[in-house]
Amino acid sequence: xxxxxxxxxxxxxxxxxxxxxxxxxxxxxxxxxxxxxxxxxxxxxxxxxxxxxxxxxxxxxxxxxxxxxxxxxxxxxxxxxxxxxxxxxxxxxxxxxxxxxxxxxxxxxxxxxxxxxxxxxxxxxxxxxxxxxxxxxxxxxxxxxxxxxxxxxxxxxxxxxxxxxxxxxxxxxxxxxxxxxxxxxxxxxxxxxxxxxxxxxxxxxxxxxxxxxxxxxxxxxxxxxxxxxxxxxxxxxxxxxxxx
Amino acid sequence: xxxxxxxxxxxxxxxxxxxxxxxxxxxxxxxxxxxxxxxxxxxxxxxxxxxxxxxxxxxxxxxxxxxxxxxxxxxxxxxxxxxxxxxxxxxxxxxxxxxxxxxxxxxxxxxxxxxxxxxxxxxxxxxxxxxxxxxxxxxxxxxxxxxxxxxxxxxxxxxxxxxxxxxxxxxxxxxxxxxxxxxxxxxxxxxxxxxxxxxxxxxxxxxxxxxxxxxxxxxxxxxxxxxxxxxxxxxxxxxxxxxxxxxxxxxxxxxxxxxxxxxxxxxxxxxxxxxxxxxxxxxxxxxxxxxxxxxxxxxxxxxxxxxxxxxxxxxxxxxxxxxxxxxxxxxxxxxxxxxxxxxxxxxxxxxxxxxxxxxxxxxxxxxxxxxxxxxxxxxxxxxxxxxxxxxxxxxxxxxxxxxxxxxxxxxxxxxxxxxxxxxxxxxxxxxxxxxxxxxxxxxxxxxxxxxxxxxxxxxxxxxxxxxxxxxxxxxxxxxxxxxxxxxxxxxxxxxxxxxxxxxxxxxxxxxxxxxxxxxxxxxxxxxxxxxxxxxxxxxxxxxx
Numbered sequence: 001x002x003x004x005x006x007x008x009x010x011x012x013x014x015x016x017x018x019x020x021x022x023x024x025x026x027x028x029x030x031x032x033x034x035x036x037x038x039x040x041x042x043x044x045x046x047x048x049x050x051x052x053x054x055x056x057x058x059x060x061x062x063x064x065x066x067x068x069x070x071x072x073x074x075x076x077x078x079x080x081x082x083x084x085x086x087x088x089x090x091x092x093x094x095x096x097x098x099x100x101x102x103x104x105x106x107x108x109x110x111x112x113x114x115x116x117x118x119x120x121x122x123x124x125x126x127x128x129x130x131x132x133x134x135x136x137x138x139x140x141x142x143x144x145x146x147x148x149x150x151x152x153x154x155x156x157x158x159x160x161x162x163x164x165x166x167x168x169x170x171x172x173x174x175x176x177x178x179x180x181x182x183x184x185x186x187x188x189x190x191x192x193x194x195x196x197x198x199x200x201x202x203x204x205x206x207x208x209x210x211x212x213x214x215x216x217x218x219x220x221x222x223x224x225x226x227x228x229x230x231x232x233x234x235x236x237x238x239x240x241x242x243x244x
Numbered sequence: 245x246x247x248x249x250x251x252x253x254x255x256x257x258x259x260x261x262x263x264x265x266x267x268x269x270x271x272x273x274x275x276x277x278x279x280x281x282x283x284x285x286x287x288x289x290x291x292x293x294x295x296x297x298x299x300x301x302x303x304x305x306x307x308x309x310x311x312x313x314x315x316x317x318x319x320x321x322x323x324x325x326x327x328x329x330x331x332x333x334x335x336x337x338x339x340x341x342x343x344x345x346x347x348x349x350x351x352x353x354x355x356x357x358x359x360x361x362x363x364x365x366x367x368x369x370x371x372x373x374x375x376x377x378x379x380x381x382x383x384x385x386x387x388x389x390x391x392x393x394x395x396x397x398x399x400x401x402x403x404x405x406x407x408x409x410x411x412x413x414x415x416x417x418x419x420x421x422x423x424x425x426x427x428x429x430x431x432x433x434x435x436x437x438x439x440x441x442x443x444x445x446x447x448x449x450x451x452x453x454x455x456x457x458x459x460x461x462x463x464x465x466x467x468x469x470x471x472x473x474x475x476x477x478x479x480x481x482x483x484x485x486x487x488x489x490x491x492x493x494x495x496x497x498x499x500x501x502x503x504x505x506x507x508x509x510x511x512x513x514x515x516x517x518x519x520x521x522x523x524x525x526x527x528x529x530x531x532x533x534x535x536x537x538x539x540x541x542x543x544x545x546x547x548x549x550x551x552x553x554x555x556x557x558x559x560x561x562x563x564x565x566x567x568x569x570x571x572x573x574x575x576x577x578x579x580x581x582x583x584x585x586x587x588x589x590x591x592x593x594x595x596x597x598x599x600x601x602x603x604x605x606x607x608x609x610x611x612x613x614x615x616x617x618x619x620x621x622x623x624x625x626x627x628x629x630x631x632x633x634x635x636x637x638x639x640x641x642x643x644x645x646x647x648x649x650x651x652x653x654x655x656x657x658x659x660x661x662x663x664x665x666x667x668x669x670x671x672x673x674x675x676x677x678x679x680x681x682x683x684x685x686x687x688x689x690x691x692x693x694x695x696x697x698x699x700x701x702x703x704x705x706x707x708x709x710x711x712x713x714x715x716x717x718x719x720x721x722x723x724x725x726x727x728x729x730x731x732x733x734x735x736x737x738x739x740x741x742x743x744x745x746x747x748x749x750x751x752x753x754x755x756x757x758x759x760x761x762x763x764x765x766x767x768x769x770x771x772x773x774x775x776x777x778x779x780x781x782x783x784x785x786x787x788x
Contacts, residue, residue: 007760008352008429018354018428025420029458036462036492040477043488051483125482126474172482179475179482183466 004215016217023221027228030191034232037184041239044176051173054131055181056244058123060114064241067110068233074103075230078199078223081206085216090209093219097203100226104196111189123178131174184236191229198222256659256756271356272759277342278657279363284330284338285726287370291325292719294318298698299715302708307698315698316383317399323386324404328411329370331638332500334646335507336453337366337418340446342657344422346750346757347440349431349766354424355417362417369411376403385696387497390478390489394470402471409464412457415503419453422446431749433768437531440748440772441524444531445510448538452499452506456542460496463489487553494545502541504638505605506534508645509576512598515652516580518746519595520587523773526579533572540569550621559618566616573609577602592744593667597648600675604640608633611686626696629689632682640678647674647725654729655739659756662732666724673721680714747774 009015045052081096122130202222205211211219257274260266267275298318301309310318341359345352353359376382382404384393393401426439426447467489469475478484517524524530546554546562554562580602589595611633614620624630654662688707693700700708742751749766750757 006356008350008354008356010765014428018424021427022355022358022420022424025423025454029416029420029454032455033458033462036459036495037466039492040466040488043485044483047485048483125476169483176476176479176482176484179469179477179479179484182475183469183477187465 012214016220019217019221020224023224027224030228034184034187037180037187038235038239041180041184044180048173048176051170052177053244054170055174055177056240056242058121058131059181059241060117061241063110063114064237067107068237070103070107070110071230071233074100074107075227077103078226082216082219082223085206085211085219086213088212090206090211093211093216094203094206097199097206097219101196101199101203104192104199108189108192108196111185118178125175125179125182129171129175129178131171181240184240188229188232188236191232195222195226195229199226255758256754257759258659258756260759269360271352271360273341273345273353273356273359274657274757274759276359276363277338280333280337280341280366283363283367283370284333287325287329288722290374291322291330292722294322294325295715296719298322299712301698302700303712305700305702305705310698312698313383314381316385316696317381319696320382320385320404321377324373324382324408326638327386327500327504328408329366329373331504331642332411332415333366333418334504334642335511335649336422336446336449336503337362339511339646339649339653340422340449340507341418343442343653343750344425344446345429346656346753346761347443347748348426348429348434349749349762349768350425350429351760351762353421354429355421358417359421362414362421365414365417366411369407369409369414372403372407372410376400376407379403387493388464388467389493390467390470390486391480394467394476394478402468405464405467409461409468412461412464415453416457419450419457422450423454431766431768437528438768438771439531440510441513441527441530441534442507442510445506445513445534448534449503449506451538452503452541456496456499456503459492460500463492463496466492487549490549490552491545494548495542498545498548499538499541501634501637502537504642505645506537508601508642508649509534511645511649511652512580512601513576514746514748515594515598515648516583517773517775518652518744519590519592519598520584521775522583522587523771523775524579525582525585526575527772529575530579533575536572537569540565540572544569544616547616547621550618551625563616563618567613570609570613573605577606577609591668593662593664593671594648594652596668596671596675597644597651600671601641601644601648604636604644604675604678608636608640611636624689626694627689628685628693628695631695632685632689635682635685640682644674647671650725650729652744653750654732655743656750656753656755656757658733658736659739660732660736661739661743662725662736663728666728670721670724673717673724677714677717677719677721681711681718682714684708684710684714748772
């Protein structure tokens with residue numbers, strides 16, 4: 001199907017190579033983008049290990065594990081879709097892509113449940129943030145030490161030595177953990193939403209039989225993007241949920 | 245030569261359409277280059293106007309023209325506009341966009357529609373920055389340092405930061421397009437070490453664009469989260485570290501200096517070879533020095549934070565790494581000089597700009613070594629010494645290169661010659677005005693005048709008066725080319741395909757080129773710059 005070769009390319013092979021390389025370079029920029037957040041995570045985890053452990057204990061490992069499995073499954077569907085498109089089975093590719101989209105939506109749904117839980121427990125950074133050290137996670141229940149961050153939210157508060165109890169300080173550090181949690185998983189979820197839309201468009205084209213052995217570039221490059229978003233989660237999951 | 249009788253090619257990329265639609269929806273890399281050229285010229289004069297206002301304020305030690313707050317907004321506007329809306333896109337998005345496909349014998353960039361998208365993103369970012377100015381301005385400085393930008397500033401930080409964020413994506417898309425184009429679309433026979441040095445420079449620049457820009461985007465994203473949603477990544481109240489912002493910011497913003505100057509170095513290599521009538525001396529070293537600057541440039545950012553509370557050991561390592569950048573930079577300067585040695589040097593307008601570049605860049609680079617030395621930097625940090633240093637690189641280097649390139653390829657871009665006498669006159673005037681503006685700032689900075697204040701002790705007035713006088717000359721020197729370039733569009737003599745008798749595939753295309761660039765794809769059989777060493781240049785073959 002040479003009809004797909006744009007005027008400025010010599011042949012389909014050159015065009016495929018260019019599109020593929022373009023997506024790899026785009027993914028390199030994404031690595032640097034997420035890499036900045038991973039760098040911030042690393043720096044703060046090194047500075048405040050105790051708070052990060054405490055924050056991590058309030059995350060639901062079961063939900064995280066299910067989501068990891070869901071995403072890995074979606075990547076399998078995408079790989080199958082690329083294979084189907086490359087072997088002239090455009091409709092089958094559409095089916096696999098729909099499978100991947102469903103998995104993506106399930107992931108976002110579970111993520112939404114987790115976010116709702118954080119809102120319910122006032123774990124969202126900001127004026128209403130609260131963290132009860134002893135009642136969280138595996139520790140014994142003891143609510144007496146709770147102090148709302150509101151009371152200490154005076155300018156430069158933390159630098160005024162002697163006015164902060166260890167628990168109040170810890171609560172602020174945990175708020176920092178949750179700031180990173182929301183920044184990183186929120187950005188990841190945004191990429192998931194974009195990915196779902198992207199796969200939706202490609203799935204529609206595939207259903208119409210647009211792809212074949214000689215032209216399946218959109219399936220290939222959107223698949224690359226999806227795998228990348230998956231891999232970001234594969235790093236986020238242990239950093240946020242598992243390392244305690 | 246009977247230039248007046250030459251007719252332009254009947255169909256060229258300029259005559260392909262005259263409607264607004266044919267420009268605003270074009271996917272032709274040459275037309276997109278023109279869109280960029282018009283846009284950045286507007287932004288250049290906006291940024292320049294801000295500079296005129298604060299230079300007038302600095303004529304006197306007292307704050308008598310504007311109040312401190314307005315002064316802060318003026319230098320912030322100047323910085324944001326000149327860096328994000330002029331210097332970063334100047335050479336790559338205008339000359340690079342126009343020339344990269346032509347120089348490698350391609351019909352367009354690999355992704356023409358993404359190229360157009362990058363211009364729209366650029367304009368959106370520019371509009372946001374202008375909007376932030378019209379609703380009251382921003383006073384954080386172009387660096388958006390936290391916690392001031394995230395917590396305390398009561399100005400339109402979000403709008404301006406969003407503008408910088410969006411133009412970043414435009415820059416990423418340009419870099420991505422260049423890399424893919426150079427990898428996949430070179431003409432038959434055009435091996436990597438036959439590429440013009442302009443291409444090497446743009447390839448190196450593109451690497452920085454795609455690897456550095458996302459990091460500053462993330463930093464701005466986190467500031468926006470903190471300011472807008474209270475998600476406090478850098479908030480000291482939570483134990484957040486403002487130094488982390490500086491790390492992320494400078495990880496991009498120091499290499500960004502190389503985004504500004506590397507493409508100009510590519511321009512200078514082309515001009516020096518052409519007007520010395522010689523193959524560039526040490527071609528491979530010049531090519532690889534661009535790559536070396538791009539790579540080493542990623543490991544020097546900490547020299548902006550010597551006095552910010554960074555550890556002494558980190559400071560020493562960054563000091564050493566910063567000095568390493570001087571090596572590839574010096575390789576370029578020495579090789580350009582060696583190229584001119586025993587060449588048939590013709591002091592045309594582009595050549596004057598290129599020579600100006602070498603001199604001013606050398607000054608800027610050597611004073612950079614002062615700043616890379618921790619002990620000296622403690623003394624001159626945040627003084628006018630720093631201001632002078634980076635203007636020698638960014639104005640003395642980048643802008644000279646851009647103007648030189650604009651003159652060199654003007655006949656190719658427009659099919660018209662600019663007036664040579666006025667060109668030389670303004671090139672000399674730029675050099676003179678520039679030095680009068682910024683050399684006194686080295687002195688006054690060394691004497692201890694801090695940057696970013698609108699009042700200063702009386703003993704510094706003489707230097708500031710010199711600086712303001714120089715800036716006025718510089719302003720006039722920049723207006724002259726604007727006027728004669730526009731004049732030349734209608735009245736300039738018609739240009740031949742190769743008015744400088746230069747080498748390179750772009751000179752084999754018509755002036756102005758046809759939409760597809762070449763009638764047939766060229767086949768390359770020689771290395772770059774095949775200027776005959778013994779070639780006798782005769783003035784008659786060149787349009788004077």
